[in-house]
Amino acid sequence: MRPTGKLHLGHYTGALENWIEQQNLLQPDGTRAYETCFLIADYHTLTTSLDTSSVYSHTIDMLIDWLAAGVDPEKSPVFRQSQVKEHAELFLVFSNLITTARLERNPTLKEQVRDLNMDAMSYGHLGYPVLQAADILLYKGNVVPVGEDQLPHVEITREIARKFNSHFPHPSIGEVFPEPAPKVTKFSRLVGLDGKAKMSKSLGNTIFLSDTPEEISAKMRNAVTDTLKVRRNDPGRPEVCTVYSYHQRFSAPDTVETVEAGCRSGSLGCVDCKKMCSAAISDELAPMLEKRRYYEARPELVKQILHDGENRARRIAGQTMAEVRQAMHLGELDA
């Protein structure tokens, strides 16, 4: 995840929730199903902005949200890309395993060019999925929890892994890299409060994980509903309503049924419906808010968690790069 500061509900339902589920998933014998690593992709911010002045503060804000949401640093190392030099080394190797034409066909990139009105693209931006492949494969990721928009990048990662393995078989372990599979969450996209397709900080249509119940209620008052339900008793169409989509995610199933029936019949007004929705979201965020306060009061602990994670990541990444060099016959004095 890029360090963009405090996280919102879209980040939670689209990524973080899935990460934590995977981190805590147990096999029938009680052992963990996955070993999880969580990357703060600070180099990736360069692709869209050269202003790095806030990257550190955004990193800490985001890390606190991760911890508050349930990322357990004992189980999962958390680390910054810029502090593990092997990311850049493997990126260099991988850059030679893919053509520019393949990267230009990437649909996610085309969407970005359109959304950001870009008239020119840097070499680094075009190669963004290649750096992402290095981020994943350095830790030999088998499963990558992603949002739908990142699926094409996982495909590029798989192609690069295949190409490396076939060109550079390792003398003792054979294939150095696994071909990672994507894992997409059911609620990977949460619409914004304004009804736009995506919750996004730049669009100002978000509920932050750190918002208080009062802040959530205030934001919810402006949420877009069914525009044809003008008066309280008008029948509404929940399927076109932003608030209903939040109910589906955050309210209990019987509440969702009550909301749907009440909206359609006109017995439920939007003001009351929004109050119920705010309460459901606040309830889910309450434990996170408490944990956030704990970490905010202990900045040294947060830094220590990051340093420990980076040390663990360097050990794994160093081992992988040693295998890469061996497979490529680099560094052999008498070869």
Ligand code: SF4
């Ligand atoms: Fe949306 Fe609820 Fe209003 Fe129906 S009653 S339009 S679901 S806010």
